[in-house]
Every structure is written in C-alpha cells, then in structure tokens.
Amino acid sequence: MSIHINAKQGDIADTILLPGDPLRAKYIAETFLDDVVCYNEVRNMLGFTGYYKGKRISVQGTGMGVPSISIYIHELMEEYGVKNLIRVGTCGAIQKDVKVRDVILAQSASSDSYQNRKLFKNIEYAPTSDFELLLSSYNEAKKKGMQIKVGNVFTADSFYDENGNIEQLAEYGVLALEMESSALFTISKKFDARALSILTVSDHVLTGEATSSEERQTTFNEMIEVALDAAVPFIEA
Numbered sequence: 001m002s003i004h005i006n007a008k009q010g011d012i013a014d015t016i017l018l019p020g021d022p023l024r025a026k027y028i029a030e031t032f033l034d035d036v037v038c039y040n041e042v043r044n045m046l047g048f049t050g051y052y053k054g055k056r057i058s059v060q061g062t063g064m065g066v067p068s069i070s071i072y073i074h075e076l077m078e079e080y081g082v083k084n085l086i087r088v089g090t091c092g093a094i095q096k097d098v099k100v101r102d103v104i105l106a107q108s109a110s111s112d113s114y115q116n117r118k119l120f121k122n123i124e125y126a127p128t129s130d131f132e133l134l135l136s137s138y139n140e141a142k143k144k145g146m147q148i149k150v151g152n153v154f155t156a157d158s159f160y161d162e163n164g165n166i167e168q169l170a171e172y173g174v175l176a177l178e179m180e181s182s183a184l185f186t187i188s189k190k191f192d193a194r195a196l197s198i199l200t201v202s203d204h205v206l207t208g209e210a211t212s213s214e215e216r217q218t219t220f221n222e223m224i225e226v227a228l229d230a231a232v233p234f235i236e237a
C-alpha cells in the first residue's frame, strides 16, 4: 500500500493508462479490458487491472494538474514498479490546423508549472516523451487510418488563466493546452520508465468550438485503442 493507492504488491501491471478523470478509467476498464479487478478507491481515484488481447494492463485516474498526477505516478513507479505509462487525456487546441476531435501525440511538453523550476533551478529541462512508445503509437494510429498530430504541448498550471500567452505559444509551434504531461515525462525519466501522452482535442481555444459528450466518447475510443495497441509490445507478461 502507498499513501494514495491501497493496492497490494502485484495488483498493478507494469504498463498503465492514465486518464485525468477516474470515471474515464472505469469506462476504459469496463469497455476494453477483460477480467477486471478494481485495486484502488482511495479518494475515488479509481484504478483497475485487467487484460487487453491477453496482456495484463492497468488504468488509473490521476486527477487534474501537475501536483495530482505527480503523486500518483511517483507512487506507481516507486511502490509498484510500473514501467510504461501512457496518459490518455483531453486538451484544447491552439493551432488553426489542429481540429476538435483530432488526436495528438505529445512529443514534448513545455510548462509554466513551478515544479521543474524548483527541481532544476537555473536549468531549462525539456520534458520529452519516450521515443519507442511515441513511434509505436504513431504506427498504430497510421494503421487505423487516423490523422494523427505529433508535437509540443503546453502543460498549464491554470485552467482559467488571465495572463495566458496563447498567441506566442502558437507562434512557437505548441499544438495544444493540457495540465499534466510535463510532470509525467520528467518524473518517469527519474524512475527509468517510459512515458507518453495521447490527447484528444476536446475544444478549440481560438474558436470556442467544443465536442458534445457523445462525440467525445467516440473519439476517446480511438485514442484509447491507439494507446492499448501501442502498449501491447511493451508488456512482458
């Protein structure tokens, strides 16, 4: 047991999907996995382990923002030995050619979070996803005929940001805003684990367009299937 996850050793697979929303974790487990066991209900941050195409995999809600995901991934890697972590989240697009419902593979994550500045002091550390997981996901998305985007995302510390510099981020190639990937990429490196974020564009920050909940469900399914199929080659048992 760890402070925020009351699973026993061995309850959590070495490969895990990480949605922000714990109910998305439940949806993924119930829709895509077989022989599912719920291993965590602490704070309702649900975690499940089951089988996908015969391979053992877990799915765990992380909550919203850098502090919340940092707690869960730290405990998953330090206490339970998790080795492959794939965030399956939503984001807001800030480029004209990135459309609502597109799926983005986050190659890297810029951020205004203070966490890495505190950690690295004067160094501008560049949080980067795992290349092998990125490549595997890209190939799976192409196999499924999806228009996948790959690039830098922005991990924002505030959802409602009065001083957000969206235009400059867009000018410098950032594709979308979300709230967890920079911490996921940074902390996973420390634990010598692989990490990637796959994000569905739920809304467009420039135009205000947003998906309906039904549409989101279908697009989420594409993202989840990419994540699961990309993860399979990395699962040992």
Ligand SMILES: O=P(O)(O)O[C@H]1O[C@H](CO)[C@@H](O)[C@H]1O
Residues within 6 Å of the ligand: 019, 020, 021, 063, 064, 065, 088, 089, 090, 091, 159, 177, 178, 179, 180
């Ligand atoms: O849909 P999730 O995975 O929670 O991701 C996005 O949605 C939340 C904000 O609404 C933030 O956590 C952001 O990163």
Ligand SMILES: O=c1cc[nH]c(=O)[nH]1
Residues within 6 Å of the ligand: 090, 091, 092, 093, 159, 177, 178, 179, 202, 203, 205
């Ligand atoms: O963090 C997020 C998620 C969706 N849309 C946004 O603008 N920000």
